[in-house]
Amino acid sequence: MAPPAFAGLARRIDAHVAEFPATAADVSVADLLDDIGMLNQYLQHIAEHIQERFANPDNVGLAERTLLCETVEAAGQIAKAQHYLTSALTYMTAGFRKELMLRSYPHLAHDPDLALTIATEKYGEAGNRLRTASHWLDSTTRTGQRPTTAPPRLRSSPTASTMPARR
Numbered sequence: 001m002a003p004p005a006f007a008g009l010a011r012r013i014d015a016h017v018a019e020f021p022a023t024a025a026d027v028s029v030a031d032l033l034d035d036i037g038m039l040n041q042y043l044q045h046i047a048e049h050i051q052e053r054f055a056n057p058d059n060v061g062l063a064e065r066t067l068l069c070e071t072v073e074a075a076g077q078i079a080k081a082q083h084y085l086t087s088a089l090t091y092m093t094a095g096f097r098k099e100l101m102l103r104s105y106p107h108l109a110h111d112p113d114l115a116l117t118i119a120t121e122k123y124g125e126a127g128n129r130l131r132t133a134s135h136w137l138d139s140t141t142r143t144g145q146r147p148t149t150a151p152p153r154l155r156s157s158p159t160a161s162t163m164p165a166r167r
Helices: 003-018 030-052 062-093 094-105 115-139
Strands: none
Touching: 003 030, 003 062, 003 115, 030 062, 030 115, 062 115
16 A cells, blocks of 8 residues: 555645635636546545555455555545535526525525525535545554554454344
8 A cells, every 4th residue: 555645635635625615706616517526536546546455355454454444434525525516516506406495494585695605515514524534544644653543353253243133
């Protein structure tokens, strides 16, 4: 595994989040599409790396498996951020969504910038998810330190389960 690659990815994500719009006036459909595309690239990079490392899983030790688990956590946060941006894009482009929101929140009926306000909030949520992903990716680069998550515990008997059977 090449941890510095993930440190670089963590820095790129942090830089990307820093460029997210902070106000409704700064949100645009074109930027949303670009940002969603970048998140796809981040996920693709992580997936290719994991796929490469697990081509022969017998050669992957416990410590590296733990780091890969953290990397997968980061990928999950990136996917959640992508969901928020896709949702923002939906609000920006679909009048139907606006109508549903106005039924649920009638006090917003006279807000001409409703879609932009919602999109800005979605950017904020996506930024939070990406910061979490960056943290997970950055934690994979620390060598000689205890990982942020404990390695999985091995059961004494592979067939024994502490969970009762479902009926």
